[in-house]
Amino acid sequence: MEVVILSGNKPIAALAADAIEALLRRKPDAVLGLATGSSPLPVYTELALRHERDGLDFSRVRAFALDEYVGLPAGHPQSYRAVIRREFTERVNLDPANVHGPDGLAADIPASCRAFEDAIRAAGGVDLQLLGVGTDGHLGFNEPGSSLASRTRVKTLIEQTRRDNARFFGSLSEVPHHVVTQGLGTILEARHVILIATGAQKAQVVRDLVEGPVAAICAASVLQLHPHATILVDEAAASSLRLADYYRHSYENKPSWQGL
Template identity: 60%
Template sequence: MKVLTRENRGDAGAAGAVVVRECVQAKPDAVLGFATGSSPLPLYDALADFGLDFSRVRGFALDEYIGLPPGDPRSYGAVIDSEVVQRLGMRPGSVLLPDVAAADLEAAAGEYEQAIREAGGVDLQILGIGHNGHLAFNEPGAALDSRTRVEQLAERTRRANARFFDSPDQVPTRCMTQGIGTILDARQLLLIAHGADKADIIARALQGPVTPDCPASALQLHPRVTVILDQAAAAGLR
């Protein structure tokens, strides 16, 4: 595991964008895994400034809410379309999301796993981390070999995401998420985190025991991980 620290969130995002750029330059038709939330936004900002050719890149989203109306701007599909696909010049539809409108959600989860396999797997997975250590929407207690599935969102996660909604009651209670095992299948992982409020969980994830109680601790099991933090998020590391 390579851990890099930068002065602020913008510098951390720029350093993460360099990792993505190196991947795409080495493989112009790379398969990328895209995270949403606030952590990767500076990375996407920096990538847009690079002007890199993303026309052949394909991607998969980590997760999606269940229960939002089609086209809802708070859905992760809408965020990825605006922050990733349009800004980076990717082809429309080149980033797949779980089909959370399917009549059979369990079957849809299996089909998402199959789509990742048929694409040849993910070359580089971009990740954030939740305050409770969740990776994607794998909440504490998730099996370290879990696959794409429907997950119940923890109340702490819903409270953290309430800032994107008009009221906490509007935050969905369920989602479909890639499993930890699915994430670990990617050939390279890139975790971005910033802010003092992430310092404790970063220390647990990177230097504590590998345990389902802290899903992000599974990063320690992967052979090729880059973690980029601002100074505040890195404050708890030994």
């Protein structure tokens, strides 16, 4: 696990976009894992800028979303399919037919989850997965207590997650109680994961996921088991890390050829 501490959202977004751009230059038909929430939005904005300004090409990219609410009607502005379309895929030349997400409206959700897993495997697996982390350590919508080997499935949201997400809806009562999410085992199969966390409210969970024990109570701690996990944080989110000075030293003295 590599922890990179930067000054704020702009350099974090630029560094994450650098990694994605390098991947697409090397592999134009790469498979991206797309997250929602506030953390990845500056990355999507930076990628859209590079598409418009530099011609960064997404025409052969395939993408898989992390999660989706259960029961939101098609076209609801807070469905994650709509958010990803609005915030990213409509701003670049990524074919909508190549963007896949869990189906929160499926008549047979377990069968739909199995089909989604099959689709990821058929695409060759995810090359780079963007991630955020909840204040309780949830990854995707793998809430505290999730199996570290879990696959795509239905989960019930805890009330803290619903409260955190209520800002995107008119009221807490409008936030669904259930979601379909990639499992922790599914996320671990991505070849590279980049997790972004900013702000003082994320300081404790960043410490737990980076330096705490691997435990279901902090689902994101499973990334300690990943062979290529990059954690991008600002100074506020890094403020509780015991080894913060070491992480800074390591990044500042990183070999130029190594990349992210």
